[in-house]
């Protein structure tokens with residue numbers, strides 16, 4: 211089975227990915243206005259998100275929480291998720307040059323994002339569901 215620990219994905223890489231991703235998010239014309247009024251401490255948010263991704267990708271079990279409940283009051287639209295995923299794909303490919311590693315991490319975000327959109331009652335499709343996890347994302 212594919213093992214992220216053998217593909218250059220560790221806690222430090224995920225922390226770098228999260229750091230670069232949320233720098234883009236906060237500067238983004240569509241996503242910045244959603245995040246910036248809510249996230250008071252970006253350092254803390256990035257630590258929380260690193261714990262989330264290390265739980266998803268590395269099964270570290272560091273994150274405990276209810277992401278869906280956190281997103282419910284934000285009034286998100288499908289377009290927010292599309293933009294979020296676009297920036298996630300772009301940043302993941304920059305930080306994880308190994309295509310298989312990038313595809314793994316992108317695939318997780320696509321599936322979690324899809325579940326979240328369904329949970330929020332937004333119409334959504336799983337992008338390229340026949341090839342989720344491929345590096346083309």
Ligand code: HEM
Pocket residue numbers: 241244245248249258259262274275276277280281284286290291294319320322323324326
């Ligand atoms: C695959 C897509 C996404 C994933 C995996 C994800 C994941 C998460 C997680 C794990 C948290 C922390 C929840 C907690 O405090 O325990 C969070 C918080 C947050 N997310 Fe997302 N998210 C996604 C998409 C989005 C999108 C599209 C937006 C807005 C455009 C968004 C806006 C936020 C905001 C503003 C917070 C902070 C909420 C707060 O502190 O009250 N997220 N997200």
